[in-house]
Amino acid sequence: MGKSAHSIAAVVVAAGQGERVGGPVPKQYLPLDGRPLIHWSLSRLATHPAIHPVLAVIHPDFAALYEESVAGLDLPPAVHGGATRQESVLNGLEALRVHAPDLVLVHDAARPFVSEHLLDEIVRTLRERRCGVIPVTGITDTVKYRSGNEVTGTADRDRLVCAQTPQGFPYAGILAAHQQAYGRTFTDDSAVAEAAGMTVVTVNGDRANIKITHAEDFSVPSDQTEISTGTGYDAHALVAGDHVMLCGVRIDHDRTLEGNTDGDVGLHALVDAILGALGCGDLGRHFPVGDATWSGRPSGDLVRVARDLMTERRATLLHADITLMCQKPRLAPRQEEMRHAVAGLLGVGESRVNIKVTSTDGLGFLGRCEGIAAAATVTIRRPLP
Template sequence: MPEVMTKSQTQITQPSQHKIAVLIVAAGRGVRAGGGLPKQYRKLAGRPVLGHTLKAVRDACPSAIIQCVIHPDDRELFNEAAQGLAEREPVHGGKSRQESVMLGLRALETEKLDFVLVHDAARPFADAAIFEPVLAALEQGHKAVVPGVAVVDTLKKTEGHRVTHTVDRSGLVAVQTPQGFPFAELLAAHAKVYDQELTDDAAVMEAAGHSVTTVPGAENNFKLTTAADFTKAEHMLMMAQADVRTGMGYDVHRFEDGRDHVWLCGVKIPFNKGLKGHSDADVGLHALTDAILAAIVDGDIGQHFPPSDNQWRGAPSDVFLTFARDRVLAKGGSIAHVSVCLICERPKIGPHNGPMRARIAELLGIGIERVSVQATTTERLGFTGREEGIAAQATATVRLPFKDI
């Protein structure tokens, strides 16, 4: 039976002086949750699950080395999820979780680590309250430390659909991650029992002859596995992002001769004129970028991408919109809804409405049902009525945690 430590026994009174790494295991192919992707790359409130997990780990252990282990086929997905959150190159995993952890540990051998924490990529809600008791127990000399929650449901042993007996649940805990170990001991244990199929690193340490200690886990530190888990996680994030804000944006670009297309809402549309601007002059994405920045009170497009800077000459406006998206994600927020209204006589917007909505949804990492693109004219009045240019208005609704007020 693993030793159980209470929360009061695992309090950290000062920052650790030991060198620590967090090994995030993200090499699995789990698709039970649906979505057509491994679950660690499915979007959760506009950000891949792995991105949420990386941010949680960085917030909980700001001085730790973070090493990810990924599937060889997932490098592009990893790059998107880990943007701005992972400093080390990921390593490729193996055919089993156990082999993947071993490969991750070997990638860390030169770091001269004291402790390593192994964490599941699909547990995005682990915070400092989970990590700290694990580290505290390691500081106290324990060789294998796992967070766990008491089993409260009645357990039945079955054969097929027939119950054979009721299992005594007293003393049973459901084990979570991060699981913590002295680095050298865990590496040696993996090498010792490499030929055994074991379900987690605590089991590896047990098989190698070490005792395992449990510390309090948390009900919210659940592993995303099924579609219902994702629904629950979305609801949790929505409750955490209770600061709802709306921003507005407006932009205008004039027509100029010498081109055969315009860019509108990320879509190239054939036309007998172009739009004049320092970048690609996508008036729709410019207005939308300003709307998102306004919602988080973060300046405007001209402030972040000044027309006087030649590096933005001819730049695709995708860059501006994804920049604004990432500013929201960096605050722990999500984009709930966006709307763009294009004001012009020509070109006709209706035939391109679907591709425009799809492109904006792709750039923002949200569902197309959260994107509206509309068009109107000014009944031949004003500069748009005279077909001198195009105007755009946009709004964006953003959800942020209250801590960012």
Template sequence: MGKTVALVVAAGRGRRFGGDLPKQYHDLAGRMVLRHTLAAFATNPEVDMVRAVIHPDDRQLYDIAAAGLPVLEPVPGGASRQDSVRLGLESLAGLDVSKVLIHDGARPFIDAGTIGRVVAALDSHAAALPVVPVADTLKRGKDGFVADTVDRDQLFRAQTPQGFRFAEILAAHAAVLGEELTDDAAVAERAGLKVTLVAGSEDNVKLTTAADLERARRLFEGPGEVRSASGYDVHCFEDGSGCWLCGVLVPHDRKLKGHSDADVALHALTDAILGAIAAGDIGHHFPPSDAKWKGAESWRFLAHAASLVTAKGGRIVNVDVTIICERPKVGPHRAAMAARVAEILGISQDRVSVKATTTEGLGFTGRKEGIAAQAMASVWLPR
């Protein structure tokens, strides 16, 4: 299977928005609109890569919006949105892409559920369009008067990301070069591709006018919410000396076996933080099948998870780690462990708890065959 890529189209000037600053670079709850959009895809486990298509004059603004996010280099757009999408698609050739999600940069409220439904639909369909049913009564007007009432049954409002099998949408865009169609689903339709409908979200609005931005700001002005999740990991012992636990090398007559440095406590904590923001698990971000992570320091995994929280505009509230083993003794190193975790996460030490327990001689930890760890993490995220 090839990769799933999100192509975020952000090359427009937003003339209906007013002012000199393109709408995707306006402030929304302390971050640029485009950063909210990029972060939604960059932190989603269904998406392997993210690339933005931007106006050549906006590179400095883009670099501020994308700072610290795991995204590909942006590419310049064209004279129209359709040109920009085509150029973005062409830039993905050679990257082993099988699915592409094309999304408007000015839709910062895209949720993981909509992304997941679009990606899943591409397993059995060439194209997928997120939609919401039309709820209002529709009228057709003529000369300032109502001409008739339009039947709204089977009418929908189209949203993004619109998902496609990469090779097919690339060919479809090449075939309509010079034409102007309303969206990428229309390009697919012109090429004879059947576009399946999936549920969108009423919150997934596009910011078109200054009034839209003000409404969006009011949504973000709420108190936010705290989300919590747990993590668990196990590693067995092997010949060696010393175990990495919570980023501290603890003296022991054996070491833990793993593709990385096998820090079982940091692995559990990384999974807890990723779970709190619904960003998959440690294996998705750092697959053990990838040779570049062989012997890697596990603090890098935890720091990555923390950066994804920041990317969403959130913060880590507190973390709690329990190390389960007979040996080595954790007590003498507990303070150093808590200090190291706090340092990696960039939070105060009073927000970090490190504990240890045994299984009273029961199970594999009781037989001193390895170490287990469980962790909890709570993060605050804007609504």
């Protein structure tokens, strides 16, 4: 999804103290699968092609910790929050004036599992409706009213939903609404918008998009998880051209890889391996040859789809090992660059990614420089079925 229709910025609120988790460090800076929680939340929005800039609102006491936590992300300088979440959002919105966005998303840093699919749906609806847009999920538990310990009634849960973030709004409208609401207390930004008379519509949320609130939310007990491994393979022919894309890196060459996308066999093998580890079929099922949806698209888009599937299933990537096989071009000098690119696409630390390169000593179609192949092995941890 491109940026052609309306410019969209994002404010990510991370100025809270996270008291319910406990400890001296706010929850947004605690580790979640190898990276600070805030890194996951910001990277989900910052890597979406329709959203820029992504502005974090932080507590000034943790500025150094914030900078350390977001290393490697392309973000503007953070702004300082206020005494309440509502004041922090207003500070963020006012700081966006210099960027003059048409639309804006407001997201809680405590929701690190927002998927690209959900972002796409919010962005699409926001552009079409130009009003407040919030993701919601239904309520499955019975909801009771009480006074003290006495039940006084039962709510009609068919009329109730749980609101998530990110929530989207026309920028000028939500800025004015927050300015008007100063000094009053609301529980979320859509309530601020409602109070100002703005129409707010819903889209289907995602149950995987949980809010990290308590210490136990940071992990799934080990006796409720399993380790899965998947393997992937891909090969493409070399045709006339001036470069190849391998593991997300452009490498000058006198030929290019033929394919429906950019022909990146390294990323294709990686996606195939992730799908295998998840038990979700293979590359051909999700991205059929000849499907115009993916024609000319960068293979990083396929990785993002696979990453979203992991998020939906609450799976964590433990390690990815990719082997590139070709006679030419020489790839060894670019291994670390490719490792960095793959780690960025997956949203994991580089220690969880390994890139190997090899030739076939002149044997077969690879040795004759007719094509390039790749194999990948991925290990994930996921909740038991």
